[in-house]
């Protein structure tokens with residue numbers, strides 16, 4: 001008798017815990033299903049596959065839309081691969097397996113379904129995690145059609161956000177445009193996210209091909225199943241085409257020792273990190289989240305769960321369950337509140353992206369819908385500068401295009417460049433860094449924000465469309481949140497968050513000898529000191545531009561006369577990465593802009609109005625025309641006052657949370673399938 005098969009098609013849900021696909025395939029409704037076939041397809045539209053020997057690409061290279069970066073850069077390629085093979089290992093431990101293929105998801109899956117049917121099996125259904133971006137939706141439609149021709153239905157599961165869409169206190173289309181009303185309404189829900197779904201006790205068997213030597217269709221059978229190739233070989237193939245100007249070789253050589261994210265990809269490493277952060281030590285690192293979350297060095301300063309979340313190696317509900325467990329032991333604190341708060345930012349961007357569809361990726365952003373009048377000037381030629389991609393690299397950094405200097409980490413502003421170096425050399429950047437480099441690109445250099453979003457898309461290990469593009473819109477002032485006129489002062493931010501210059505020296509070793517009081521602004525040193533302390537041609541002599549608002553921060557205040565460090569020097573940072581239990585994963589291969597309660601402290605260069613400086617005040621070393629105060633009317637302003645109000649409101653919520661404990665989903669509550 002033929003087997004009754006469900007295909008679980010995995011993409012950004014690389015886990016067995018709290019996975020609706022596995023849960024459904026093993027629930028009572030699917031009793032008659034005898035076999036489950038988990039499949040992962042590396043899709044040529046998202047990952048460049050041309051380096052695989054014999055692979056014939058059907059469409060164009062896997063590059064970003066506007067600026068043509070590789071969509072999946074070296075670090076995420078490795079992380080993804082590690083995650084896929086880790087899922088296979090875990091499934092094997094559960095008596096199942098994972099079929100790995102390369103191609104176009106909708107074609108490969110339909111071919112596999114047909115192959116099973118031809119073999120006399122019945123393919124009952126294909127399960128897929130639902131994603132709401134335009135491209136993903138189009139692929140889902142094609143998959144549905146292809147499967148329909150084979151008589152197989154497709155069922156999608158909406159499981160990416162923490163708060164299930166059906167639990168929202170408003171229809172998704174009425175999603176509030178501003179974070180605070182969203183947060184307030186969601187925080188009032190009786191449950192803060194549903195409890196995680198249990199892992200099936202006994203996985204249904206993997207339907208092995210019944211004919212000898214038969215391989216399921218799709219490119220890769222001979223590489224993976226016949227030649228038993230693993231992460232290292234496939235990675236080498238995937239990295240081969242990525243060696244061009246802005247794409248680093250790094251990633252092929254393994255993790256950067258300095259990285260704040262030293263983990264392998266996969267559910268195993270994700271759960272180890274979760275345990276480390278929420279359970280290891282008394283108290284565990286979470287007990288210092290609020291105080292350290294703006295750190296820059298080492299792995300402990302924040303949860304480092306975003307890369308795992310983005311590829312679904314950990315579920316947001318599993319994080320909340322760990323928070324609950326921690327609170328049962330240690331009580332709820334500001335630290336636990338803040339992690340919930342950050343997870344809500346993630347949901348906010350996910351739901352906002354659903355509401356505005358393709359506007360997530362367009363120049364005018366969400367603002368084009370929410371405030372077309374305000375969006376109009378930003379759509380006109382000349383508002384945004386751009387990158388002339390056809391122009392060859394200049395002979396010296398001084399003649400280089402500002403966009404290129406930003407990407408290379410050669411702006412001459414060390415705090416910006418150190419962050420960009422970290423991104424390019426490790427695939428990670430702190431939230432603090434992301435806000436600063438995004439503000440610098442879009443507000444100081446006035447360059448098309450999509451260049452930044454696409455560069456991040458290519459380089460970040462934790463790239464996720466709504467969180468990346470949504471945050472870029474937010475910082476660059478084209479989003480739906482009227483508090484859009486933020487501009488960071490990189491000198492002040494450097495003084496505040498890297499007061500001794502340790503972070504800068506770690507990522508820009510050429511500045512190692514620059515004395516701390518000049519580390520944020522080395523161009524202010526006497527030329528003779530500069531040439532004595534900085535190796536020739538290793539760092540720009542002048543920054544790409546200089547804002548008048550930076551100057552008061554050049555002479556940073558040191559400790560007071562009693563030796564008490566200034567406020568900024570008290571920002572604690574746990575120090576260099578400790579690679580211990582939570583170090584590399586088990587694989588042998590191996591004021592947040594938006595998202596933060598203290599975001600309200602973000603200062604603007606031009607004072608409380610958040611304006612751009614007046615024409616002529618901005619001094620560009622690169623020949624750039626001074627801009628007028630166009631940001632003044634570009635958004636309902638984030639005045640210091642408004643930020644204050646928001647801060648006070650957050651503080652009140654915190655207080656309440658302290659008093660009442662959080663309304664949260666108890667792990668004892670009924671399981672919702």
Ligand SMILES: Cc1cc2nc3c(=O)[nH]c(=O)nc-3n(C[C@H](O)[C@H](O)[C@H](O)COP(=O)(O)OP(=O)(O)OC[C@H]3O[C@@H](n4cnc5c(N)ncnc54)[C@H](O)[C@@H]3O)c2cc1C
Pocket residue numbers: 293302303304305306307309310339342343345346347349429430431432434435438456460462463464465467468469471472475592593594595596
């Ligand atoms: C320009 C820019 C681009 C960004 N691109 C991405 C991206 O592609 N993918 C991504 O996951 N995050 C992105 N972020 C948000 C944020 O920087 C990262 O989520 C965070 O740095 C991850 O580190 P963590 O897990 O240690 O965060 P923690 O501080 O430990 O926070 C816990 C979790 O909350 C969520 N979170 C925290 N801050 C934000 C935020 N501002 N917006 C949305 N969710 C948040 C993340 O899921 C994070 O893992 C971006 C921020 C900016 C300013």
